Amino acid sequence: MALGKDYAAQDCSIARALEVVGERWTLLVVRDALYGVRRYNDFLVHLGIPRAVLASRLQSLTAAGVLEKRPCAQAPSRHEYVVTGRGRALWPTLLALGAWGRDTFSETKPLRYFRHATCGTDLGLAGDCPACGVLVPVEDVEMVPGPGLDPDPSDPVSRALLAPRRLLTAVETDPV
Amino acid sequence: MALGKDYAAQDCSIARALEVVGERWTLLVVRDALYGVRRYNDFLVHLGIPRAVLASRLQSLTAAGVLEKRPCAQAPSRHEYVVTGRGRALWPTLLALGAWGRDTFSETKPLRYFRHATCGTDLGLAGDCPACGVLVPVEDVEMVPGPGLDPDPSDPVSRALLAPRRLLTAVETDPV
């Protein structure tokens, strides 16, 4: 978070977690990474984040082991940032936070649904499948756009995210 | 969060939620409130937060309907801040975040356990009771100190939190 990133004197794992993901923008970067955003410019246009801040967040998340920076498979001169297991472990937190935001601000129409891809059931609060009774791995979560979502967004990343898709699969924004 | 608290152009309930609880210290204030901290001075000594920031956070959380400010029952000239239903709904998020912090930084010894008070079972990721199969209401969660916790903290609030106790029950720090 801003200034003095640490919460000294806090004997608490929530405080430890917030020292890593509590700064402005950080959780949104992780969210995008789970959605499949991997490239610097895609984060940039999708989040509307200042370039310097994005560079700083990507660096600290990589240092914390939440993301991994590596050469892009198709074009080795470019990079991509992919979520590690540690980053995937943040999925239940983000799901719970999103559920709170949705319930609290009682949006007229839901923005997105998250389902168990293999059975189609909406996920429970912790990312579990109520029908199958299992904790759904992030790669088996299907994200389906809801009626509240802007049907014609201006940036290419938002457009790519309009189709139903599994989490973690790379967002394709390259020109065909 | 710092500067421009909003995340414009984010069509996302996570972003909406972070606009309310994403600023520095805010989630720790909510955590303390769920632990039973209610008074300005107790937040102050337990969090080690600057007074001006605490006043600002209490005000914005009250405005957002997460906390409620009211006269103290025993001494009506004092106030207390108690969590509303909206604040209690943040419990699964905080539990998930704490679990991530604990697992990620693999503390040598756990700091706290959270159990279903009526059956003694440790809570699941979403605040459910694996044994009873129910979503445990926050007031039925028992917080038990773990071996990693400082056994002799300096501030009276931390001392009061050393005993096993239910969430939401008011912390007593008044002189006897």
Next chain:
DNA sequence: GAGGGCAGGTTCAGTCATTGAACCTGGCCC
């Protein structure tokens, strides 16, 4: 009824993160 103490703040100057715009750099392609 004057003084002291406490809860619950507000005010202030200084520090430091964030912002947005401008600039840089290395590859690639024509």
Next chain:
DNA sequence: GGGCCAGGTTCAATGACTGAACCTGCCCTC
């Protein structure tokens, strides 16, 4: 060799955070 793109770095200005000092009711005691 000129232009474009990805992926940054640098910069001044803005504004949040920090810590310390101060203020204001209220209660208690002498």
